[in-house]
Amino acid sequence: MKFYLDSANLEELKRACSWGIIDGVTTNPSLIAKEGVPLEEHVLKICDLIQGDISAEVVSTSAKEMIEEGLKLSKLHSNIVVKIPLIEEGIKAASVLHKEGVRVNITLCFSAAQALLAAKTGAYIVSPFVGRIDDIGWPGMDLIRDIVQIYGNYGYKTQVLAASIRGPRQVIEAAKAGVHICTLTYKVLEQMFQHPLTQSGLEQFLSDHKKAFDLVSA
Numbered sequence: 001m002k003f004y005l006d007s008a009n010l011e012e013l014k015r016a017c018s019w020g021i022i023d024g025v026t027t028n029p030s031l032i033a034k035e036g037v038p039l040e041e042h043v044l045k046i047c048d049l050i051q052g053d054i055s056a057e058v059v060s061t062s063a064k065e066m067i068e069e070g071l072k073l074s075k076l077h078s079n080i081v082v083k084i085p086l087i088e089e090g091i092k093a094a095s096v097l098h099k100e101g102v103r104v105n106i107t108l109c110f111s112a113a114q115a116l117l118a119a120k121t122g123a124y125i126v127s128p129f130v131g132r133i134d135d136i137g138w139p140g141m142d143l144i145r146d147i148v149q150i151y152g153n154y155g156y157k158t159q160v161l162a163a164s165i166r167g168p169r170q171v172i173e174a175a176k177a178g179v180h181i182c183t184l185t186y187k188v189l190e191q192m193f194q195h196p197l198t199q200s201g202l203e204q205f206l207s208d209h210k211k212a213f214d215l216v217s218a
Ligand code: E4P
Pocket: 006, 026, 027, 028, 107, 127, 129, 131, 132, 163, 164, 165, 183
């Protein structure tokens, strides 16, 4: 299972990168806007920091413009994956970009039917948004299970990326469902480290060690 960091913040990316467990990064227009820097300039900084897939999203909505934007983004760096929204024009654009050899991440996926359309384009990744489905009272993780099963039935190569993840339990559920990738905020990644027994166990080990050492040196 690959872990991507769902962030465009360079400080978060640097810190998470130091753990040696990050396989890539996902950004979206909202995350880039928070940084207040032009997309292309910022994405290149991310590519310098992290060796792995870096998703950068188009902001146009016609197939023609998405193709132009996607080709331009893909030429910035070999690690860039072009993110395209799952709308009719997006599916058209994704099919063309795939044929041009561009790796595409089809985003804003909220149904298994949409995920089938994404796989048919030959997309590299599809991104179903678990948390946003939960937010409207539907079971987001059921969608992940459905997509993994459907893609498995037909051997589609498109990787399933669990997006909009709100906490460690969802990461485990997504892993059990067999997703290829989870994209995680820095906060969720930090939460994954935490267990009270790890903390108390470490305190005990260190205190026993110190007592024994103090006895020897006394
Ligand atoms: C990643 O590709 C998505 O853009 C992101 O996970 C969306 O997360 P959110 O629903 O917390 O904004």
